[in-house]
Amino acid sequence: MYGGGAEKVALTLRRALEGCGHEAHVIALESTSHYDAGAERQLHFLRTSPKSAGGGRAYAKQALELRELLTGLERADGRPFDLVVANLIHSQHVVARAGLGNDWYCVHASISATLAHTLRRNPLQYWRQRRQQLILNGKRVIAVSLGLERELKESRWLKPASVRTIYNPFEFETLRRLAASTGERLPTEPYLLHVGRAANQKRIDILLEALRRSENTLPLVMLTNHPDKVARLAKKFGVAQRVRPVAFRQNPYPWMARAELVILSSDYEGFPLVLIEALAVGTPVVSTDCPHGPAEILTGALARWLVPVGDAGALGMKIDEALAASIRPQSAPILAQLDAPLIAAQYAALAI
Numbered sequence: 001m002y003g004g005g006a007e008k009v010a011l012t013l014r015r016a017l018e019g020c021g022h023e024a025h026v027i028a029l030e031s032t033s034h035y036d037a038g039a040e041r042q043l044h045f046l047r048t049s050p051k052s053a054g055g056g057r058a059y060a061k062q063a064l065e066l067r068e069l070l071t072g073l074e075r076a077d078g079r080p081f082d083l084v085v086a087n088l089i090h091s092q093h094v095v096a097r098a099g100l101g102n103d104w105y106c107v108h109a110s111i112s113a114t115l116a117h118t119l120r121r122n123p124l125q126y127w128r129q130r131r132q133q134l135i136l137n138g139k140r141v142i143a144v145s146l147g148l149e150r151e152l153k154e155s156r157w158l159k160p161a162s163v164r165t166i167y168n169p170f171e172f173e174t175l176r177r178l179a180a181s182t183g184e185r186l187p188t189e190p191y192l193l194h195v196g197r198a199a200n201q202k203r204i205d206i207l208l209e210a211l212r213r214s215e216n217t218l219p220l221v222m223l224t225n226h227p228d229k230v231a232r233l234a235k236k237f238g239v240a241q242r243v244r245p246v247a248f249r250q251n252p253y254p255w256m257a258r259a260e261l262v263i264l265s266s267d268y269e270g271f272p273l274v275l276i277e278a279l280a281v282g283t284p285v286v287s288t289d290c291p292h293g294p295a296e297i298l299t300g301a302l303a304r305w306l307v308p309v310g311d312a313g314a315l316g317m318k319i320d321e322a323l324a325a326s327i328r329p330q331s332a333p334i335l336a337q338l339d340a341p342l343i344a345a346q347y348a349a350l351a352i
Contacts, residue, residue, distance in 0.1 A: 001033035001043075002225070004197060005273045006087050006108040009144075009168045011040060013085075013347060016169050016340035018042075022348060023077060027069065029062060029090055034225065036250055044069060050090065057090060063097035070100070082351035085142070092135050102352045105135075106142040109201075110291045111158070112151055113268030117201060133158060142166050144271040147292030168271050169343035172280050172335070179253035179281040186258055187244070191219045192319065193259035193283075195252050195274045196266075198226035203288075207265035208237040209312035215320050218260060219244055223252050257281040261322055267309055269293045280335060284327040286318050297334050302327075 001007050010026050017024035024042060031045040048065045052058040074080050084103040086095035092105050111133055119126040136152075141160040143149035149165045152158060192211075196202045204222075211220055219242050222230050227245035234243035249255065256262060262278035264287040271293040278285045279297070287294040289306040298306055305322055307314040 001028045001035055001037065001045075002197075005168075005270075006106075007035065008273060009108070010085075010087055011035065011043075012169045012171060012340060013344065014040075014042060015171070016344035017348065020341060020344050020348065022344075023079070025073060027066065029094060034248055057093065059090075059093045059097050062094045063099075066094055066098045067100070070098075083347065085347070089132050089135070092139075093132070096135055096139070102350070103140075104142050104350060105139045105160075106144065107136070107148060107152065107270065108144050109270040110148060110151060110268040112155070113291050114201070117267060121200075130157075136160050144168050145292045145296055147296060148270050151292065166346045167338050167343060168273060168276075169340035170273075170276055170280065170338045171340045172338075175253055175277060175280055178251050179257035181251065181254055184249075184251075184254050186254060187219070187221065189219065190260045191221045191244070191258075193221050193223070193255055193262045193278075194265070195223045195256070195262070196264075198224050198229045201267050201269075203265045203267050203310070204230060204233055205237070206288075206310060206312045206315065207263060208234055208239055208243070210263075210265065210315035210319060211242060212237055212239050213313055213316035215316075216323055217242070218323070220263075221246055221255065221259070223247075223249055223255060253277065253281055256283050259283050261286060261319065263315075263319065264288060264290075264294065265315060266290050272297070276335070276338060279329040279332045282329050284322055284325075284329050286315065286322050288315070297332065299333060302329075302332055 014024045014026045027044045029046055030050045037043055046062055046065050048061045050058055084100045085106055086092040087106045095103050115126055115130055118129055137159050138161050141163045143152055143163055143165045146165050149163050152163045194207055221244045223246050224230050225248045227247050230245040234240040256278050262283050262285045264272055264275060266288055268290050275285050275287055275297050286305045288309045289295055290309050294306060307318045
């Protein structure tokens, strides 16, 4: 339960399913959690270490514990689970080994882009990751965007049994209520905002270079899991005086709602939550046109705010342009398709 998008989706979907009258649980492979686990219902952590003594993943041991946990939950409730959704690669390996009924495998990011990025950095790691992804062969797969569905269907080496798109769920009323909360000490001056892990795919280097080239002088607040790393990079790019690293927040929405602009600089995504969340609270966005998701989110007039991947100069220019423009973020057509009960109903329809 690290502070990533897939983890947030799992928690949101559980609440939405429960709101529709279903019994729903989230099970995590290890007890680390950047989210407030105490505030969540039906959240369980496996006790078995996710790593074996030799440093590899303990998939078989965790699969056994998962089966025991599910059996206990089913016995207490008196009914079997009708649907199991495995999110992220390690969970998918554990679920596959557990031999559960009616399991689906949700893919949250571009596999081809992830592997291409790894190949440039570490060829040995590339082959390990490629082998891991073979777990999807013959499986029923959920893609979180149409672009990701297309990638999986067109793959020459991955052959899922089926692929269908179900967008990520959003609790818009709750999100806007949280955005209006006043518990945080927010900057009093106008600011730009980036929300995301300090991971290679997020291309913080491109963002900081774009900031350096831009003509505006607004500070950039960065909500991240590694503020220290962001601070070092900002110093390296000569923009330390403009960058405000802030530790991960359980509630980032007040920061989003009061920002002048939210920026996404990623090389690849699946269906970036931060773009939807920013639009929902009325904040304009500028994003790289990365695979996959941004082009499905920023359509019509909002497509103007997409820029080529890896182009810091174009990103800097587009940031300046957006700050001077009149943008209606909440007019994005995609928002009408993402309300949590609608998405929960699509998942419930998968149940046996």
